[in-house]
Amino acid sequence: MLVLLPDIMENLLAANSDIRMKALMLFINVIPHMKREEAKLIALRLAEKLLLLFDDESSRVRELSIRLFEDVMKTAVGRNTKKMVKKVQGALLPLFFHTNEKIESVAKPSWDTLRACAEFLGWRRLSFLAETGQTPLIGEYLITHKRNSADEYLLQSLLYVENPQASVREAAVRFMGLAARRRRILRLEKLWEICQSALQSLENDAEHSIRCLAAQTVLILTAVKQKPRSGWSLRSLWCCA
Structure with missing residues (x-):
């Protein structure tokens, strides 16, 4: 054997x-x-x-x-x-x-x-x-604990926005939103264009909550580009319906 x-x-x-x-x-x-x-x-x-x-x-x-x-x-x-x-x-x-x-x-x-x-x-x-x-805090921890892994984590999350299970897709979108609030620790600027494209692909998602969450996250990405110190709360992404 x-x-x-x-x-x-x-x-x-x-x-x-x-x-x-x-x-x-x-x-x-x-x-x-x-x-x-x-x-x-x-x-x-x-x-x-x-x-x-x-x-x-x-x-x-x-x-x-x-x-x-x-x-x-x-x-x-x-x-x-x-x-x-x-x-x-x-x-x-x-x-x-x-x-x-x-x-x-x-x-x-x-x-x-x-x-x-x-x-x-x-x-x-x-x-x-x-x-x-403690799901919301785990997302924050992964983003902030090992900063040189942030880009890798974000790339990994892109795979899950297409997951067959709505609950997993939703978790991926929320994680991307959390990463958006920590944009300054990321190194690859191109990632944001990739993320925005991935999120926009969810505009026709079967789940209403995911469509809304994706749209909100796109707005956050845009706001972060314009105002890096926006007042959005990291945890708010885990609370929106």
Whole structure:
């Protein structure tokens, strides 16, 4: 089985959802029984694959990949810790968005893994916010805690404005609005044109609340360009209907 795992991992993304689910179950059952050094050999490569499965069309695949990510992350303690840190940081925003899913089997492990990631990174404040489910403050924390990641987070959020679930799309729009209020910490000016285009594409969204929120966020983006110190409150974006 140990000989087969690398091949299974390499073909994970090419398989259909049913096969992906079975492969993930295999990893979940096998990894706890592997020697630590054996697990470390595949941890980093598997973590990268799992990140791409967080957004799989199958809720079961999303659930299993998120659960497995936490297990894989914990095996990287030691010489691979620094490399795993980058993977974990890249997982924070996707996990945050998936906590907004209406599918509880995905939302619950997303909260659990987000908290575990925060503990792995030593970000105690984020761990507390995840444990207590303080959604608005988590968005603010991600934007302000590690400023050199702000551009990356914003680019990641663009993928979620097209998510099939309205609750996830809404969370992505709200996050972009929060980032707008911290525009001065971002480095890529072109991002705002990209964001504005993405938000305008939601003008025909099926959900009235998302259409309104997107329009409001576009106005905020425009206001920020004209008045960088506008009086908008970061948290107000999480309160608007």
